[in-house]
Amino acid sequence: MFGFMRGNRSDTTYRQVYAACCQAQRRHFGLTSLFFHSYEAIFLYLLAIDAQACDSPPDTAVTCCRLRNRLDSWPGFDVERARFGNAFALILAATKLDDDVRDDRSLVARLLRWRLRRPIAESRDYFSHLDPQFEHVVADFIAQHLRLERTADEPLSIEDYCAPTANAFGYFFQLFAEQLAADSTVRDAVQQIGSSIGAAILSFDCAVDYARDRQRGSFNPLANTRDVQRALDYSLHCLAEAGWRCTQTFGPAAATGRVVRAVFDRVAHRQAALLAPPSIKKRKRRGLLTTYRAYRRGFCVCDCGGCDGPGCDGGCDGGCCDAPGGDALGGDASNIDCLICVDCCGGCNPGDLRDSKRKNSPTMPLESNSPSSPSPMVGMTAFTFGPLNPSGYISLGGKTVPARSRGEWIGDDTEVQVIAEDSFGLIVKRLESRTSGG
Structure with missing residues (x-):
C-alpha cells in the first residue's frame, strides 16, 4: 500500500473496505499491482458508501484478505466502484514512476514501470472508456506541473504549485461522482473534496521532502524552513476543508470524515514535531x-x-x-x-x-463540542486571514488557525467570533462589519 489518505487502523469499516478492494485489485490487475494499491482507492470506495451508492460492509466482513485469490467481499460489494479506485491507484503509481525516472533516472522505477506496463495500460484504457479526452486531460495537468518546475527562478507559492495536482485529483473525483449517479450537490462536493486532498498531498510531500531535496539538489518550491511550516499549514487547511465537506455532505458519522480526521491528526503531529x-x-x-x-x-x-x-x-x-x-x-x-x-x-x-x-474513537461521529463541555476558544474574537468561502484561516492569538463560517462568505481582515469547534478547526460568525484597520 502507498498513499496519503490512510485511515485509523482501529476503524473496522475502513479495514473491511481495505481488504475487499485489495482482493478486487488483484482480480482486476494482477498480484504485482498490489504493491501500488493506494489508500486513495479505499477513500473513493468510502465516498461511494457515504453517498449511499453502495452498501456498507456487514459486521461479518473480513478485515484482512491475506492475499487470498478468492474474493471474500460481502454480498453488496460493488466491484465496479472498486475497479475505479484500483485503476486510479495504478494511474497514481504510473505518474510517480514517471516522475522518478525523469528526475532521478531511477533504475528501480524503470524496472517497476516495465513490470507494470500491462496493468497501467489497462487502467488508461478503463479511464479512456469513461472519458475519451482522458489522455489529453491528464497530459495537460502534468505539463502544467512541469512548467511550474521549469520556472523555478521565479517566486512560486505553495498554493500555485499545488494547483495542477489539485485540479487533477478534482478531475478524477468528479469522474467517480458521475459513476455514482449522484445529484449535482454531491458531485460538486466530491469534486471539491478531491481537489482539497490533491493539494494536501503535494504540500505535505514538499514539506517532508524539503531536507532531502536540498541535499540532492532536486526541485522543491520551498525556500526555507518558514516555507516548510507554511506548506504544512496549507496541507492542514486543505484537509480541514475536505473534512468539513465530508461531514456537511454526508453527515457527522461519515466514514470519509473519520479518514480525513486521522490524516489531519498525523499532519498536525508532524507539524508539532517541527516546532x-x-x-x-x-x-x-x-x-x-x-x-x-x-x-x-x-x-x-x-x-x-x-x-x-x-x-x-x-x-x-x-x-x-x-x-x-x-x-x-x-x-x-x-x-x-x-x-x-x-x-x-x-x-x-x-x-x-x-x-x-x-x-475520538473512529466509530463516533465527528460532531462539534457538546454544550455541556464547550471549547475554551468559544467566545474568542479573531480576524480572518484571507476570506472564508466558507472555510479558510483566522488569526487568533498570533497564530493562523483553520476556520469556517456557517455558510456565509466573510471577507479578508474581518472581525469574527468563535461559536464552536469541531474535529477540523473552529466555526466562526461575523462579529460586525468592521476590520482591524478601522
Missing part, C-alpha cells in the same frame, strides 16, 4: 523507551515544551502547565498557546490523553 523544543527532539532521538519515560513525566511534542517544565516555551507563562492538579485546562484559556498545548498533549496527565483518544 518541538530541542530538548524534546533530543529525547525522541534516544529511542522509544526514553520517549515513553518523557511522556510519563508530562512531556509532549508541542509548543508548551513539557508540562512539568519551568514554564511554557510558547508564551503561556506557565499558566497551562502549572495549573492545580496538572490539568492544562485550568490554565489561562485566553492564551492560544496554552490551548495548543492542551490540544497536542491532551492535558498534562497521561490519563487525560487516554480519555481523549476514547472520545
